[in-house]
Amino acid sequence: MAAGVCEASSRFGRIPLADLVRPAAQLARDGVELNGPQAYVIEILAGIVTSTPECAALFAPGGHVARAGDVVRQPELAEALERLGSEGAAPFFTGDLAAAIVDWLAERGGIVTAEDLAAYEVVDRTPLRVAYRGRDVVTNPPPSAGGILIAHALALLGRERRAPDLGQVVATMERTQAERTPEFIEGLDDPEFVRRFLARRSPLGSTTHVSVLDREGWACSVTCSNGSCSGVVVPGTGVHLNNMLGEQDLNPLGFHRHPPGRRMPSMMSPTAVLREGAPELVLGSAGSNRIRSAILQTIIRVIDDGLEAGDAVRAPRVHFEDGVVYAEPGIDTAALERAGWAIGRFRELNLFFGGVQAVARDREGRFSGGGDPRRGGAALVVSAE
Numbered sequence: 001m002a003a004g005v006c007e008a009s010s011r012f013g014r015i016p017l018a019d020l021v022r023p024a025a026q027l028a029r030d031g032v033e034l035n036g037p038q039a040y041v042i043e044i045l046a047g048i049v050t051s052t053p054e055c056a057a058l059f060a061p062g063g064h065v066a067r068a069g070d071v072v073r074q075p076e077l078a079e080a081l082e083r084l085g086s087e088g089a090a091p092f093f094t095g096d097l098a099a100a101i102v103d104w105l106a107e108r109g110g111i112v113t114a115e116d117l118a119a120y121e122v123v124d125r126t127p128l129r130v131a132y133r134g135r136d137v138v139t140n141p142p143p144s145a146g147g148i149l150i151a152h153a154l155a156l157l158g159r160e161r162r163a164p165d166l167g168q169v170v171a172t173m174e175r176t177q178a179e180r181t182p183e184f185i186e187g188l189d190d191p192e193f194v195r196r197f198l199a200r201r202s203p204l205g206s207t208t209h210v211s212v213l214d215r216e217g218w219a220c221s222v223t224c225s226n227g228s229c230s231g232v233v234v235p236g237t238g239v240h241l242n243n244m245l246g247e248q249d250l251n252p253l254g255f256h257r258h259p260p261g262r263r264m265p266s267m268m269s270p271t272a273v274l275r276e277g278a279p280e281l282v283l284g285s286a287g288s289n290r291i292r293s294a295i296l297q298t299i300i301r302v303i304d305d306g307l308e309a310g311d312a313v314r315a316p317r318v319h320f321e322d323g324v325v326y327a328e329p330g331i332d333t334a335a336l337e338r339a340g341w342a343i344g345r346f347r348e349l350n351l352f353f354g355g356v357q358a359v360a361r362d363r364e365g366r367f368s369g370g371g372d373p374r375r376g377g378a379a380l381v382v383s384a385e
Helices: 002-012 017-030 036-044 053-059 075-087 096-106 114-119 146-157 166-178 182-187 193-201 288-304 309-314 334-338
Strands: 128-132 135-139 208-213 219-224 271-275 278-286 318-321 324-327 342-345 355-361 367-371
Touching: 002 017, 002 075, 002 219, 017 075, 096 114, 128 146, 135 146, 135 288, 146 166, 146 288, 166 288, 166 318, 166 334, 208 355, 219 271, 219 278, 271 288, 278 288, 288 309, 288 318, 288 355, 309 355, 309 367
Parallel strands: 324 342
Antiparallel strands: 128 135, 135 271, 208 219, 208 278, 271 278, 278 355, 318 324, 355 367
């Protein structure tokens, strides 16, 4: 994460990184009052955030898990952010913070080495591109598994001249889910796999998210994840380590199957929809295996149904997995039930269905944004006038 932020800032940033991190560092130092969705996440992860004294001190001070209205302070994170702004990524990969991480893990049976951190580098990849309704959709390529599955689903739905109905969307989700075979998982590390996969199957040949779009046509879509977090907070660094090696969705063939040096797969799929080469919709989502279904449905809502970004994000969703169609309230499942689908109903919008953050610009140049209420998201349109 530190390396990616510094690379993006140096290549595309107009404001010094030290200035950009200052507000975030101040919030970490002064504390942030938890809203309802944030408190809910901490509650359902209580077993993890209380698993170590260091993590419990942040999220369960005084012996009880933080609730809505409580203030979470992370002064060491504030210092780490300030160092990121002033020193760049080096302290996190080859400096004292890296050494502290390696030593802390080694004392507890961890296998991350100084060489592992020092060898990390940012990789610039060509995005996947698929046509849909006269647009180009560009998304995250392998080793992300999410982007290629979204592209496959859009290519299948794009065969029809009209907007897909719920049955078609669910059937496409089922077909997409079925593609996650051992061959698929192993093939993500092969640069030629994408071409073979999409050419064989598509008619056209082919956890926190931030989306930004401006009037000059610049767009940014960034997804970051700690998984469900590890509970391991390294003292003196502000670093809460991720648990990607323990995420079942990212290890469908079993844990510890990836060879050393291979980039881990992910469902994270920052995506942009281009109309005549210019960004029309920029989006991404949290939600592990639900990322791809959340992004797919949001694209359909904007492009096919003509909704603004906020309405598209708030619209109820479905997700197909393990033979069950999970549905939020507001989805008419009668036709699915008649067709024999098993339905899992939710009583309200739920973070299970992802956390899409989307921004859009219509043909008249008007901007709209959607912050997912399922995860306490927010959207803001800033006027230059």
